[in-house]
Amino acid sequence: MNTLGRFLEKLRDSLEQQTFVKITLSRGRGESGLRNVYGRLVELKAGTAVCFTLRHASRDVTRNDAPADAPRAIEKWLTDDFEEAHLFTTTGDWKLRAEHGGEWKMKAARPTFSAALGTSHDRPKVKAIGNAQFLVKLGVTAADGTVRPGMADKLRQVERFVEILGHLVDGSPLRDATAVRVCDMGAGKGYLTFATHEFFRARGVAAEVTGVEQRADLAEQTNRVAAELKTEMLKFSQGAIGAFALPDNLDVLIALHACDTATDDALAAGVRAGAKLLVVSPCCQKEVRREFSPPQILRGVLRHGILEERQAELLTDGIRALALDAAGYDTSVFEFISSEHTGKNVMIAATLRQTKKDPAPVREELRALMEFFGLRSQRLVELMGM
Numbered sequence: 001m002n003t004l005g006r007f008l009e010k011l012r013d014s015l016e017q018q019t020f021v022k023i024t025l026s027r028g029r030g031e032s033g034l035r036n037v038y039g040r041l042v043e044l045k046a047g048t049a050v051c052f053t054l055r056h057a058s059r060d061v062t063r064n065d066a067p068a069d070a071p072r073a074i075e076k077w078l079t080d081d082f083e084e085a086h087l088f089t090t091t092g093d094w095k096l097r098a099e100h101g102g103e104w105k106m107k108a109a110r111p112t113f114s115a116a117l118g119t120s121h122d123r124p125k126v127k128a129i130g131n132a133q134f135l136v137k138l139g140v141t142a143a144d145g146t147v148r149p150g151m152a153d154k155l156r157q158v159e160r161f162v163e164i165l166g167h168l169v170d171g172s173p174l175r176d177a178t179a180v181r182v183c184d185m186g187a188g189k190g191y192l193t194f195a196t197h198e199f200f201r202a203r204g205v206a207a208e209v210t211g212v213e214q215r216a217d218l219a220e221q222t223n224r225v226a227a228e229l230k231t232e233m234l235k236f237s238q239g240a241i242g243a244f245a246l247p248d249n250l251d252v253l254i255a256l257h258a259c260d261t262a263t264d265d266a267l268a269a270g271v272r273a274g275a276k277l278l279v280v281s282p283c284c285q286k287e288v289r290r291e292f293s294p295p296q297i298l299r300g301v302l303r304h305g306i307l308e309e310r311q312a313e314l315l316t317d318g319i320r321a322l323a324l325d326a327a328g329y330d331t332s333v334f335e336f337i338s339s340e341h342t343g344k345n346v347m348i349a350a351t352l353r354q355t356k357k358d359p360a361p362v363r364e365e366l367r368a369l370m371e372f373f374g375l376r377s378q379r380l381v382e383l384m385g386m
């Protein structure tokens, strides 16, 4: 039996013996436009199937094959389209690679996963990330998993974020995705960017994650950590949120604590890119406070600076939620982390709606609200042309 045949036999055995975890095809030969294929098990009404995500440059196609048919599909892709395959099972991992001249070479390694990944109904919850390597590298925890002095709030924030992300993904069209594209705008030191990557990795989802950060030193530092950790498909790009060209098939847009209207720039870019999930936590909203002119009846209340600031924040986030609703998203606004730990604790999460809803009433509500507060424009509303 040749090397490709032996690899396919490993795949067939793993599917039959239920030790299969996932399979990834990479190094596309280019002609078909296919960049990757990712396969994992899903539980359908008709029984277990292998769900393949076929990744092209600008779109993903998903299909389900019966486990008995999957090796034939993989054989065809490896013959026609790809030069590398990685099979993960609970008894071992196998990497198949075409050498120069097209000859296949196969390497075995110890299993990365000790248990099969959950199918759609019983996904493992990613909770304990306290001992993840990226936290050690980023100075949040020590090598033994203990929290470094002064980093307890950061760890709590990261863990809470991952917990929320899990709920949001499970309630979104990404629930059973095998591959996702994520962008984290205003990534800073990368805590949440690495956490997001780790979250998807632990779910067995191939995540291509990009952090966008305007500070060159931070982008350089986080890229270095990603290289040291050999974190696949995670990179940081130096530049401004408003100028970053997102792929047009983005799945998740994250922007936590991006200053002032940078949150609006990120949201508008995410909506334009068709992101299925938007997760932002705004920071220091200044625009509306500068621009609004509330009605006389509120003047007495808003002469107190702190109340004026809170009113402006409330209005800004309310406008953002309505604008996202009008753009086709089911939106929720909630407390991200207790205000005891940080003042920047509001989160806006928006999931792309699966069924159409007439945006006219929400647009009208938005217009009336802005008029009430004497607000002629707001960055997100302007960017979305509402």
Ligand SMILES: C[S@@+](CC[C@H](N)C(=O)[O-])C[C@H]1O[C@@H](n2cnc3c(N)ncnc32)[C@H](O)[C@@H]1O
Residues within 6 Å of the ligand: 185, 186, 187, 188, 189, 190, 191, 192, 212, 213, 214, 215, 218, 239, 240, 241, 242, 255, 256, 257, 258, 259, 262
């Ligand atoms: C408060 S930090 C938050 C970092 C990270 N998102 C977190 O929550 O841990 C905000 C980061 O966003 C970056 N930032 C702010 N405005 C930006 C813009 N317009 N384009 C790119 N980065 C921006 C800042 O340089 C900073 O590193």
